[in-house]
Amino acid sequence: MAQLRKDPVTSxxxxxxxxxxxxxxxxxxxPVAKSSKTCPFCPGNEAMTPPEIVAYGRKSGxxxxxxxxxxIVPNKFPALRIEExxxxxxxxxxxxxxxxxxxEVIVENPDHAKEIPDLEIEQVELILRSxxxxxxxxxxxxxxxxxxxxxxxxxxxxxxxxxxHSQLIALPIVPSRVLGEVKGAAKHFEYTDRCIFxxxxxxxxxxxxxxxxxxxxxxxxxxxxxxxxxxxxVLPKAHEASFDSLTxxxxxxxxxMLKTILGKIRLVLNDPAYNFMIHTVPLDNKQPECFHWxxxxxxxxxxxxxFELGTGFYLNPTPPEVASKALKNAQFLA
Amino acid sequence: MAQLRKDPVTSxxxxxxxxxxxxxxxxxxxPVAKSSKTCPFCPGNEAMTPPEIVAYGRKSGxxxxxxxxxxIVPNKFPALRIEExxxxxxxxxxxxxxxxxxxEVIVENPDHAKEIPDLEIEQVELILRSxxxxxxxxxxxxxxxxxxxxxxxxxxxxxxxxxxHSQLIALPIVPSRVLGEVKGAAKHFEYTDRCIFxxxxxxxxxxxxxxxxxxxxxxxxxxxxxxxxxxxxVLPKAHEASFDSLTxxxxxxxxxMLKTILGKIRLVLNDPAYNFMIHTVPLDNKQPECFHWxxxxxxxxxxxxxFELGTGFYLNPTPPEVASKALKNAQFLA
Numbered sequence: 001m002a003q004l005r006k007d008p009v010t011s012x013x014x015x016x017x018x019x020x021x022x023x024x025x026x027x028x029x030x031p032v033a034k035s036s037k038t039c040p041f042c043p044g045n046e047a048m049t050p051p052e053i054v055a056y057g058r059k060s061g062x063x064x065x066x067x068x069x070x071x072i073v074p075n076k077f078p079a080l081r082i083e084e085x086x087x088x089x090x091x092x093x094x095x096x097x098x099x100x101x102x103x104e105v106i107v108e109n110p111d112h113a114k115e116i117p118d119l120e121i122e123q124v125e126l127i128l129r130s131x132x133x134x135x136x137x138x139x140x141x142x143x144x145x146x147x148x149x150x151x152x153x154x155x156x157x158x159x160x161x162x163x164x165h166s167q168l169i170a171l172p173i174v175p176s177r178v179l180g181e182v183k184g185a186a187k188h189f190e191y192t193d194r195c196i197f198x199x200x201x202x203x204x205x206x207x208x209x210x211x212x213x214x215x216x217x218x219x220x221x222x223x224x225x226x227x228x229x230x231x232x233x234v235l236p237k238a239h240e241a242s243f244d245s246l247t248x249x250x251x252x253x254x255x256x257m258l259k260t261i262l263g264k265i266r267l268v269l270n271d272p273a274y275n276f277m278i279h280t281v282p283l284d285n286k287q288p289e290c291f292h293w294x295x296x297x298x299x300x301x302x303x304x305x306x307f308e309l310g311t312g313f314y315l316n317p318t319p320p321e322v323a324s325k326a327l328k329n330a331q332f333l334a
Numbered sequence: 335m336a337q338l339r340k341d342p343v344t345s346x347x348x349x350x351x352x353x354x355x356x357x358x359x360x361x362x363x364x365p366v367a368k369s370s371k372t373c374p375f376c377p378g379n380e381a382m383t384p385p386e387i388v389a390y391g392r393k394s395g396x397x398x399x400x401x402x403x404x405x406i407v408p409n410k411f412p413a414l415r416i417e418e419x420x421x422x423x424x425x426x427x428x429x430x431x432x433x434x435x436x437x438e439v440i441v442e443n444p445d446h447a448k449e450i451p452d453l454e455i456e457q458v459e460l461i462l463r464s465x466x467x468x469x470x471x472x473x474x475x476x477x478x479x480x481x482x483x484x485x486x487x488x489x490x491x492x493x494x495x496x497x498x499h500s501q502l503i504a505l506p507i508v509p510s511r512v513l514g515e516v517k518g519a520a521k522h523f524e525y526t527d528r529c530i531f532x533x534x535x536x537x538x539x540x541x542x543x544x545x546x547x548x549x550x551x552x553x554x555x556x557x558x559x560x561x562x563x564x565x566x567x568v569l570p571k572a573h574e575a576s577f578d579s580l581t582x583x584x585x586x587x588x589x590x591m592l593k594t595i596l597g598k599i600r601l602v603l604n605d606p607a608y609n610f611m612i613h614t615v616p617l618d619n620k621q622p623e624c625f626h627w628x629x630x631x632x633x634x635x636x637x638x639x640x641f642e643l644g645t646g647f648y649l650n651p652t653p654p655e656v657a658s659k660a661l662k663n664a665q666f667l668a
Contacts, residue, residue, distance in 0.1 A: 148644050158640065167640070175646055177644070224428045277643060305492025306491070312512075
């Protein structure tokens with residue numbers, strides 16, 4: 001038996017296979033290979049990247065020299081550039097904007113082979129703090145309307161370099177999927193005077209059906225209408241619209257949560273490729289009461305095929321309640 | 335220099351790399367392997383599928399026996415089933431519907447190794463006619479609100495069986511991506527009293543910048559804001575909302591168009607995996623003046639990564655005008 005489920009934020013429907021759930025052992029993939037050689041992100045190779053924007057924890061050396069704990073550089077092959085214009089053009093029925101934006105790479109730590117589950121909590125905190133700092137800096141440029149922080153891990157998830165890194169893209173428009181979430185949440189707020197994400201968290205607090213892991217201020221869960229098998233979300237328990245309002249006293253808590261969730265995914269799914277994305281309220285949004293920032297983590301276990309491409313209607317072979325149980329039971333301690 | 339482009343139908347934005355366009359030779363992939371062995375879709379193995387819904391061109395043998403030219407069977411592992419309920423439930427903040435629907439497989443021809451570019455035009459016509467007939471039959475069941483016909487070719491595009499086949503899924507809801515197109519087109523119509531697709535075709539008629547191939551009644555082109563490299567659309571030149579209004583006298587024309595486009599893609603991109611999807615007006619739509627049916631063909635050349643997943647904002651490394659030129663120049667004749 002299958003079930004159709006509607007995501008309460010975006011009204012996106014998902015088919016969930018609840019009869020023959022696909023389990024971790026049903027997925028085949030190659031573990032991610034490791035090798036450093038001439039890696040542009042390894043200490044000593046700083047000249048291989050554009051000059052750094054900022055480095056953290058430098059104990060020795062100068063700018064663009066080894067000795068850093070975390071390093072942020074412009075993407076060498078940027079999707080968008082800060083030097084481009086934001087001019088808007090019509091071309092008959094078509095619209096165009098110049099390629100203005102920012103595209104940065106966060107080199108998460110000096111060690112080529114240490115991913116988030118392998119790092120000390122202090123280093124994961126540093127990664128999160130650097131994300132927050134970059135958002136705070138970039139939002140000063142009022143031409144930006146959205147900042148996306150994301151990570152591609154493994155070739156199947158679109159990573160072209162192995163060294164642990166995440167990316168930031170600042171955009172002059174609010175992308176359609178974010179708009180869809182924001183509009184869906186605003187609609188719910190208009191009707192109920194409540195945040196839809198807070199409603200989901202309250203329901204989960206009573207039911208405990210989807211929870212994977214809890215820390216004091218954060219929860220990790222399998223979303224009820226997740227599009228992908230083992231899709232996992234991390235949310236602040238208390239209402240908060242914007243990722244960059246994250247206060248210092250909650251950094252350790254979030255670091256422990258992220259390390260735990262990624263460690264459990266690695267353990268249960270045998271080191272799969274994955275993506276994570278931080279969804280935060282758009283920079284010019286005037287309704288912070290409607291939106292609730294969160295991290296979406298998507299292991300790459302299935303192909304997106306004609307049905308998904310044609311409809312935006314995803315086929316999820318693993319019910320979220322099955323995924324959350326498997327991840328909850330995995331013995332990984334941060 | 336990059337460019338941001340807005341799809342005039344869905345308002346979806348795309349970044350297009352116009353400075354260093356990725357060309358066909360820049361993509362690496364394995365050609366699709368061929369082998370028959372114990373294929374459930376080969377003649378003689380009819381017992382390996384559920385009993386057939388319909389067969390075309392049978393010259394010998396009875397039902398579920400060899401001798402057919404095209405065969406349609408229920409999917410053995412259906413995403414949705416006709417026996418399920420359409421009951422709607424609320425579960426706190428969540429919505430559910432029973433797994434009602436239909437999921438069929440169109441075995442396109444008896445030969446395991448002959449794909450659309452290899453077939454006689456009459457056989458491609460038969461495929462298209464069978465699509466149309468199934469839509470006409472299924473729309474009698476008023477519980478259906480949308481019928482999607484699609485094809486996954488090659489493992490990277492999600493195909494699990496090699497024998498040439500396409501699929502049909504009939505749904506009790508209108509999926510979000512289709513709704514997005516329909517709503518975007520309706521908005522344009524409200525403002526201009528014109529079909530946005532017709533507007534695009536009129537502009538292309540004057541500019542000839544994106545055209546790949548023309549037949550009397552159909553055009554094949556690279557969409558201005560295509561999400562994927564070498565994404566190709568086939569559209570009827572005259573306004574028509576629904577795929578199943580396709581008349582017999584235009585079947586040959588569409589067959590020649592589809593064979594030509596898929597042949598050119600195979601030639602230029604070295605037999606890549608691809609998906610195609612027929613986008614048609616929802617069954618209960620009351621505004622056929624706004625929508626214009628079309629086929630979207632998407633070669634699988636890039637990974638969908640965190641940026642696309644996080645934003646619904648795609649990064650297209652090949653400008654559509656570069657793709658259309660390469661495909662236009664490819665010498666494949668139907």
